[in-house]
Amino acid sequence: MNPITTTLKTLKVRIRDKHAPVLRQWAFECNQVWNFANAYTAEYSTMPIPGVGWVRSNITAFDLAKQQAAYKKERGFTLHSQTVQEVTEAHAKARKQFKKDKLRWRISGGSQRSLGWIPFKSGAAVWKDGQVRYNKHFFKVWDSL
Secondary structure, eight states, X not given: OOOOOOOOOOXXXXXXXXXXXXXXHHHHHHHHHHHHHHHHHHHTSEEEETTTEEEEOXXXXXXXXXXXXXXXXXXXXXXXXXXXXHHHXXXXXXXXXXXXXXXXXXXXXXXXXXXXXXXXXXXXXXXETTEEEETTEEEEBOSOO
């Protein structure tokens, strides 16, 4: 019997300029979710235990999920919840990879801003009839790249 294989696809398309405002907003929201995860994990990475001292706590993406959902609702973000989960998982993976409690902040404005980044879970973004469909939005793409 053949083992099941997973295929990863990266879709690169040029989105028409009329969609730029919503994509910029989502990229900003992704940066804010990243920064919230960064602040939360930095603050709660060590906990004081009376009589023992400071003990390291390993906060995972799963642990952050509830706080991220409340933060998204409080801020009124229009990001899909799957995207919030992907940003949180990417943050946790980077923290584990670099063995750090706090990573660099993602800046949304100015000359040092981070590039626009909107991660999607598999199946969240669908390519159909020359359009990318995601989070109740339809993005028309350029005919040629």
